[in-house]
Amino acid sequence: MRVGGLAMIVAVAAALPAASASAQSLDYEFFKTRVEPIFLKKKPGHTRCYVCHAESNNAFRLEKLPPGAKFWTEEQSRRNFETVSRLVVPGNFAASRLLFMPLAPEAGGNAFHNGGRQFASKDDPDWKTLAQWANGQSR
Numbered sequence: 001m002r003v004g005g006l007a008m009i010v011a012v013a014a015a016l017p018a019a020s021a022s023a024q025s026l027d028y029e030f031f032k033t034r035v036e037p038i039f040l041k042k043k044p045g046h047t048r049c050y051v052c053h054a055e056s057n058n059a060f061r062l063e064k065l066p067p068g069a070k071f072w073t074e075e076q077s078r079r080n081f082e083t084v085s086r087l088v089v090p091g092n093f094a095a096s097r098l099l100f101m102p103l104a105p106e107a108g109g110n111a112f113h114n115g116g117r118q119f120a121s122k123d124d125p126d127w128k129t130l131a132q133w134a135n136g137q138s139r
């Protein structure tokens with residue numbers, strides 16, 4: 001029992017440097033001011049990300065807005081940041097679910113996304129903002 005617990009602590013500690021390296025290149029302020037608004041924004045012909053992804057049961061699970069509020073609290077934004085940070089790997093498009101899931105397949109995106117082709121191409125300004133953040137280029 002003791003030995004098992006210790007092994008787990010060692011395993012977690014070993015996994016930490018990689019996680020914090022990628023979290024370090026991701027900019028929280030940029031996330032809050034530029035990326036989060038995209039999740040709430042209504043695009044013509046599309047449902048807002050937030051409508052499907054608030055408390056969703058997939059890995060892109062956004063916090064539920066407080067009743068009547070138009071934006072998340074600081075604490076909620078921090079949690080969103082942690083959640084969404086796990087969906088990107090700076091400099092690695094193929095591993096960044098946030099970038100390829102909502103992108104049209106013709107543009108290199110995923111063939112299947114229940115939320116549809118939210119971004120027709122990588123030239124979409126909002127997609128570019130997501131990519132800028134995900135690639136750690138917002139600092």
Ligand code: HEC
Pocket residue numbers: 038039046047048049050051052053058059060087097098099101102112113114115116118
């Ligand atoms: C109409 C509902 C809907 C909308 C709108 C929507 N999504 Fe999704 N999304 C889903 C569902 C359902 C899944 C999980 C199943 C799948 O693969 O389609 C998903 C999966 C994802 C995933 C992968 C999560 C995982 O578990 O790995 C990402 C990232 C994502 N969506 C991003 C977005 C972004 C960004 C937007 C807005 C620009 C968006 N989605 C809009 C329904 C939606």
